[in-house]
Amino acid sequence: MEAFQFNQAKTVSSALEAVRSQTEAKFVAGGTTLVDLMKLNVEIPKKVVDINSLPLTQIESTPDGGLKIGAMVRNSDLAHDETVQQRYTVLSEALLSGASPQLRNMASTGGNLLQRTRCYYFRDTAYPCNKREPGSGCPAIDGFNRIHAILGTSEHCIATHPSDMAVAMMALEAVVHIQGAHGERNVPLNDFYLLPGSTPNRENVLALGDLITYVTLPPLTNGTRSHYLKLRDRASYEFALSSAAVVALLSGHRIQRVRIALGGVGTKPWRSMEAEQILEGREASENNFRAAAEAALKDAKPRHDNAFKVELAKRCLTRTLKNVTQFA
Amino acid sequence: MSSSVIGGPITRIDGKLKVTGGAKYAADYPIEKLAYGVAVPSTIADGKIARIDSVKAEKMPGVLAVFHHDNFDKLYRPAGAFEELSRPGESRPPFEDGNIYYYGQFVALVVADTFQQAQDAAANVHVTYDEKAPLVLLNQATTSNTTLAKKYSRGDADSAFPKAPVQLDQTYTTPTETHNPMEMHATIAVWNKDKVTLYESSQGVVNHHNVMSEMLGIPLENIEVISKFIGSGFGGKLFPWPHSLLAAVAARKLGRPVKVSVPRTLMFTTVGHRPATQQRMRLGATQDGKLVSFQNDILQHTSLVDDYVEDCTQVSSLLYSSPNNTAIQHLARLNVGTPTPMRGPGRTPALFAIESAMDELAIKLNMDALELRLKNYAETDEASNLPWSSKHLREAYQTGADRFGWSKRNPKVGSMRNGDLIQGWGMATCTWPAGRHAAEVRVRLLADGTARASCATQDIGTGTYTVFAQVVSDKTGLPLGKIQVVLGDSALPPGPTSGGSSVTSTVLPAIVEATQKAVDAVIQVAVYTPNSPFQNVDAKTLKMTQGRIHAQDKSPDTGVPFQDILALRNLVGLDGHAKTDADPDVKKFSTHSFGAHFCEISFDPGIARLRITRWLTVIDSGRMVNAKTARNQILGGVVMGIGMGLFEATIYDTRNGHPINNNFADYIVPVNADIPEMDCIFLDYPDTVLNEYGARGVGEIGLTGVASALTSAVYHATGVRVRDLPIRMEQLLV
Ligand SMILES: Cc1cc2nc3c(=O)[nH]c(=O)nc-3n(C[C@H](O)[C@H](O)[C@H](O)COP(=O)(O)OP(=O)(O)OC[C@H]3O[C@@H](n4cnc5c(N)ncnc54)[C@H](O)[C@@H]3O)c2cc1C
Numbered sequence A: 001m002e003a004f005q006f007n008q009a010k011t012v013s014s015a016l017e018a019v020r021s022q023t024e025a026k027f028v029a030g031g032t033t034l035v036d037l038m039k040l041n042v043e044i045p046k047k048v049v050d051i052n053s054l055p056l057t058q059i060e061s062t063p064d065g066g067l068k069i070g071a072m073v074r075n076s077d078l079a080h081d082e083t084v085q086q087r088y089t090v091l092s093e094a095l096l097s098g099a100s101p102q103l104r105n106m107a108s109t110g111g112n113l114l115q116r117t118r119c120y121y122f123r124d125t126a127y128p129c130n131k132r133e134p135g136s137g138c139p140a141i142d143g144f145n146r147i148h149a150i151l152g153t154s155e156h157c158i159a160t161h162p163s164d165m166a167v168a169m170m171a172l173e174a175v176v177h178i179q180g181a182h183g184e185r186n187v188p189l190n191d192f193y194l195l196p197g198s199t200p201n202r203e204n205v206l207a208l209g210d211l212i213t214y215v216t217l218p219p220l221t222n223g224t225r226s227h228y229l230k231l232r233d234r235a236s237y238e239f240a241l242s243s244a245a246v247v248a249l250l251s252g253h254r255i256q257r258v259r260i261a262l263g264g265v266g267t268k269p270w271r272s273m274e275a276e277q278i279l280e281g282r283e284a285s286e287n288n289f290r291a292a293a294e295a296a297l298k299d300a301k302p303r304h305d306n307a308f309k310v311e312l313a314k315r316c317l318t319r320t321l322k323n324v325t326q327f328a
Numbered sequence B: 001m002s003s004s005v006i007g008g009p010i011t012r013i014d015g016k017l018k019v020t021g022g023a024k025y026a027a028d029y030p031i032e033k034l035a036y037g038v039a040v041p042s043t044i045a046d047g048k049i050a051r052i053d054s055v056k057a058e059k060m061p062g063v064l065a066v067f068h069h070d071n072f073d074k075l076y077r078p079a080g081a082f083e084e085l086s087r088p089g090e091s092r093p094p095f096e097d098g099n100i101y102y103y104g105q106f107v108a109l110v111v112a113d114t115f116q117q118a119q120d121a122a123a124n125v126h127v128t129y130d131e132k133a134p135l136v137l138l139n140q141a142t143t144s145n146t147t148l149a150k151k152y153s154r155g156d157a158d159s160a161f162p163k164a165p166v167q168l169d170q171t172y173t174t175p176t177e178t179h180n181p182m183e184m185h186a187t188i189a190v191w192n193k194d195k196v197t198l199y200e201s202s203q204g205v206v207n208h209h210n211v212m213s214e215m216l217g218i219p220l221e222n223i224e225v226i227s228k229f230i231g232s233g234f235g236g237k238l239f240p241w242p243h244s245l246l247a248a249v250a251a252r253k254l255g256r257p258v259k260v261s262v263p264r265t266l267m268f269t270t271v272g273h274r275p276a277t278q279q280r281m282r283l284g285a286t287q288d289g290k291l292v293s294f295q296n297d298i299l300q301h302t303s304l305v306d307d308y309v310e311d312c313t314q315v316s317s318l319l320y321s322s323p324n325n326t327a328i329q330h331l332a333r334l335n336v337g338t339p340t341p342m343r344g345p346g347r348t349p350a351l352f353a354i355e356s357a358m359d360e361l362a363i364k365l366n367m368d369a370l371e372l373r374l375k376n377y378a379e380t381d382e383a384s385n386l387p388w389s390s391k392h393l394r395e396a397y398q399t400g401a402d403r404f405g406w407s408k409r410n411p412k413v414g415s416m417r418n419g420d421l422i423q424g425w426g427m428a429t430c431t432w433p434a435g436r437h438a439a440e441v442r443v444r445l446l447a448d449g450t451a452r453a454s455c456a457t458q459d460i461g462t463g464t465y466t467v468f469a470q471v472v473s474d475k476t477g478l479p480l481g482k483i484q485v486v487l488g489d490s491a492l493p494p495g496p497t498s499g500g501s502s503v504t505s506t507v508l509p510a511i512v513e514a515t516q517k518a519v520d521a522v523i524q525v526a527v528y529t530p531n532s533p534f535q536n537v538d539a540k541t542l543k544m545t546q547g548r549i550h551a552q553d554k555s556p557d558t559g560v561p562f563q564d565i566l567a568l569r570n571l572v573g574l575d576g577h578a579k580t581d582a583d584p585d586v587k588k589f590s591t592h593s594f595g596a597h598f599c600e601i602s603f604d605p606g607i608a609r610l611r612i613t614r615w616l617t618v619i620d621s622g623r624m625v626n627a628k629t630a631r632n633q634i635l636g637g638v639v640m641g642i643g644m645g646l647f648e649a650t651i652y653d654t655r656n657g658h659p660i661n662n663n664f665a666d667y668i669v670p671v672n673a674d675i676p677e678m679d680c681i682f683l684d685y686p687d688t689v690l691n692e693y694g695a696r697g698v699g700e701i702g703l704t705g706v707a708s709a710l711t712s713a714v715y716h717a718t719g720v721r722v723r724d725l726p727i728r729m730e731q732l733l734v
């Protein structure tokens, strides 16, 4: 770890001020990603601005019946919030499937969206890595890549985005509220993350010094059901090899509206509109689920050690759809 | 013979110290003026150091020195196999030359005033190498880097196998596994003139002491090795590793105490591991399931520096009755650090292959897996031609089968359903050899009415402190709270290394004898001292119970507390000292523990989700000395076996020999959610060939056989036979 300057911000404006025109400044929320990576010399900020005291800790209903979640709301608090548990079940389930209780007590909503990949080579500075040092190469492509992505990859990077929460939020069509040097803007989560392309170092649309203040969830039509399923080697405390978030509204046995996102397989939390299109207006049946899963994975590009993820992701989605649409 | 203090569920006497933070581990000692050493590991696995650039690091704040092969003291190789108890983890002294044999090999040591300064400077030591492409996988080995290590043979298996009516020929592999005890290795070296004290995390202070004397080239009496508490070792701390020497030499050169800790990442490279194995099993049987031929061809890896043998031959030679049996083991030299025993060495990988093959043979024969085991039950040890000292495996099978409900098993694959889930049932044998070594113990009865037992063995977390107190209590009648046990210091009377599940059986006779001698000494004083209530009484008619000396034929209340006798002569205490040998009777018997695992898994075929739902183990390992710690060892062993079956594998990047999952997030072991309801039954038959209590050991047996019970259950549920551990969901996406 390198020496760094440390500031504590009490207000949003002072937080923004503290990082203004600093190229190597970072906010720290729960620190469960940042401090970890600083210890590994993967992140070497010159200045760290603590945002734990910012008044961004509320979970509030919005006038339109949606939910507004402060960036500093801890993962545990969000998971156990009554409204989230009842109306946005998929989010609660996704959060509780992630990390451990201790980590969830620290991890924040903003920090979770911005957590970095678990690619072994990214986390070890003895290796080159295009995400860490643009242009240096990607040792994962010809290395051990069992945990790596099969969707959205490029020849420059095949790392997954590891968040569970973000996958659920993708299916809930969340919107990210950002404050920066040039004021405030809202970005749908679907447009927030970037594909690696030739710039895997750029993971999202945030500009230097941008602060996530809130995430909002649009209201859900009454009767909407949702579910998150996570598959991994051990039963708990591990990142997803494959996961699926499904938010669906049925009318009888017909799927009226469905939103689908996959985790563990994409270079970003993976919304699958292809799968949604196959299902909307159709019967909730095993055949249609499988067809949707085939559509979601049709562009999958497996590597040496992760070919199994193609079938695993299909099964994961099929099962999640089945669970969500099961008739009481 | 003994009271309930032996065998009952006794709580560890050191438990409170551990849970309250009072127990000091090697790295915890607060030493004045301590300097911190951080090692620089090699980032290649084969080649030579071209240049070490330490100019920048040396100028960094707090840095005291940067050591490497050009500026280190001369070190020697240990006697190793030429002497008793002189075994290093790695025989090559650190910094011997500029050669690199494995990724993570120490190439430099930075010492600084603080740990942070040393770590920072270590990151700024730049090493360049002349690099060669390494060999790191067992399947990359060729005959040119393979040598014969062990060979066992009886009868003529080569001719019997092809003629056998039913044949099974399959190959099984187990991956490299890393020990990963919670407490990482650490050494603090403190010199006082020409004498050095080493605070270690060691499973064998006596061996450590000997090896340090040889490798440092200084007399034994100038070294003391202290290891009071160990955050477990699983075998990884049996033998000294290079960091211990680095700390000792750095401290000597700097004239200042130095601590060197091994970080988690280097736990995967530099302090041993269980080597990968590949075992080709060939079993020949008659149509009714009698083995006529049993062959195991084993290949394992070792390092380029040492020959470490993970002996899979012995258990292959004796587990089942068969007139023809061969077990041949080869070593392949790879660019990895030296492997070292990991809980249940040899038997654990061997039983994965043997018990998997037996399960596959049973299926071929259309026979129940348990029935096949009974049909080939070894009534004697056919490898040594000795009778078993005590073997109740048949009863273990039966007890387990009854309790588990094995007779209700429908052998048809996928036939046992629970809603959408498929159940699989599997079983396997477990076994571990029992032994007893030489030991010396001192027991002192003290004027304050307490006793003190001491021995240079150590408690690695298994309950050795408690065993000492239990035996002294049993033989004196003193309560556990009045018995102090002192272990983990090479200055004490030499005791055994904590390995091979043999400490309890080894120290028991010595504690018994030493305690008896101390009691006898008190009785002598009682008999020969004026004003003693027992003056001139025949010593043979006296005994000590409840801490009191009294006439054998009268109750303890009629006697006096032993300390009153000491007071008559103003004595501070009386000693008993015993030195016991490896029991000669052991050579007339084959001494092994046995047992059986039964397990149930549930499989969700739609999402390839495997969960273990039930586990039962029945153990025949002599008499239990402590029901609590024994159960703890068996259940812990099974949990580790579940990890072996489902998760554990050190994964090397073949391009550079780097274990890329060298941390606890990526090298996964079971969490609570992976562990089902477990039960363990002890048959509790004393094996008095080993000691008067009839205790064998329980530290390792629980782990053996677990992985094959699991893969058998997985086959039963899914029809997929996993022959390459660990079981992964990619194999189950059927
Ligand atoms: C052992 C382990 C296991 C884990 N397992 C899982 C798992 O199974 N599933 C899962 O989803 N996650 C898992 N995680 C990741 C965990 O969820 C994230 O580390 C956590 O959510 C990050 O939140 P934080 O508040 O601690 O972020 P921090 O570490 O504080 O910050 C992360 C990044 O976000 C930036 N940042 C934080 N807040 C803001 C903001 N408001 N505006 C702008 N930038 C901001 C920081 O500058 C930093 O770059 C695991 C983590 C660990 C250590």
Ligand code: SF4
Pocket: A117, A119, A120, A121, A122, A128, A129, A130, A131, A132, A137, A138, A139, A140, A141, A156, A157, A158, A159, A200
């Ligand atoms: S996959 Fe991406 S993060 Fe991993 S090494 Fe390649 S470039 Fe780096």
